[in-house]
Amino acid sequence: MMKKKIRSLFSNADICINLIGILYENKKNSSFYNIHTLFPSILAKLSKEYRLKHFVHLSALGINEAIDSKYAKSKLEGEKNIFNNFPLATVLRPSIVYSVDDNFTTNFMTLLNRLPFFPIYYSGKTKFMPIHCSDLTDIIYNIIIKNINSKIVECVGPETISFKEVIKRLLSLIDKRRILIPMPFPLAVITARMFQLMPNPLLTLDQLRLLRYDNILSGKYKSNFDIGIPSRKYFNDEVKKYCHMWREGGQFSTEKYFIRENSKGK
Numbered sequence: 001m002m003k004k005k006i007r008s009l010f011s012n013a014d015i016c017i018n019l020i021g022i023l024y025e026n027k028k029n030s031s032f033y034n035i036h037t038l039f040p041s042i043l044a045k046l047s048k049e050y051r052l053k054h055f056v057h058l059s060a061l062g063i064n065e066a067i068d069s070k071y072a073k074s075k076l077e078g079e080k081n082i083f084n085n086f087p088l089a090t091v092l093r094p095s096i097v098y099s100v101d102d103n104f105t106t107n108f109m110t111l112l113n114r115l116p117f118f119p120i121y122y123s124g125k126t127k128f129m130p131i132h133c134s135d136l137t138d139i140i141y142n143i144i145i146k147n148i149n150s151k152i153v154e155c156v157g158p159e160t161i162s163f164k165e166v167i168k169r170l171l172s173l174i175d176k177r178r179i180l181i182p183m184p185f186p187l188a189v190i191t192a193r194m195f196q197l198m199p200n201p202l203l204t205l206d207q208l209r210l211l212r213y214d215n216i217l218s219g220k221y222k223s224n225f226d227i228g229i230p231s232r233k234y235f236n237d238e239v240k241k242y243c244h245m246w247r248e249g250g251q252f253s254t255e256k257y258f259i260r261e262n263s264k265g266k
Helices: 002-010 032-049 070-085 105-114 133-145 163-173 185-195 205-210 235-239 255-264
Strands: 015-018 054-058 090-094 117-121 151-155 179-183
Touching: 002 032, 015 032, 032 054, 032 070, 054 070, 054 133, 070 090, 070 205, 090 133, 105 163, 117 163, 117 185, 133 151, 163 179, 163 235, 179 185, 185 205
Parallel strands: 015 054, 054 090, 090 151, 117 179
Antiparallel strands: none
């Protein structure tokens, strides 16, 4: 039934954009292999069969280096299968993608709002180049419009930020003070084993392995800047637009209300 539905979508399409991915495995069918390796291969074959003009696939940055991660391995195998079945595909490898509905900044701000302390893994030195979701959609749009094919493009934001700096920035944005505790690796493994038993785990062993590797430009492939599609949105500026949900006073903690109150007093 599912395959028939997918075929019906392809019969009326010129372009396929695959944004499907998972951060952790939970059910039997929701495995890294099924979602990141097998499914993209099926889409690539169908793209060839239906003679689509383009197939854009969202992968992930840093997967070449993370050789001990099942997530990274499944992403790499998926990319290989795509190019074997549809050589004209474009694979995008973004760094951490953030927005008001992400599983990155929102989860961290929730934890920072509730916990008196926060664990810092690998001394907080892991580097990221976070990219806002609207910058990423602009990249996808321009790749289609400019007809960029047969490439791996690394997609990053305009800043390089360490994990510890990300946490500090989020604390500042939600106006909270928390103790940041360096987490020894053996203890991190124990906590990850416990967390991954939850329906929506805060951290898994595989994610802990991934966190060891920098999530920045490798220099092996062209970036969105190299192909003339620079990211323009900065981390603090964008998170500031929705972080009020984790601040005291909620929406009334935003600048527009401070401006109103100040104008009334004059």
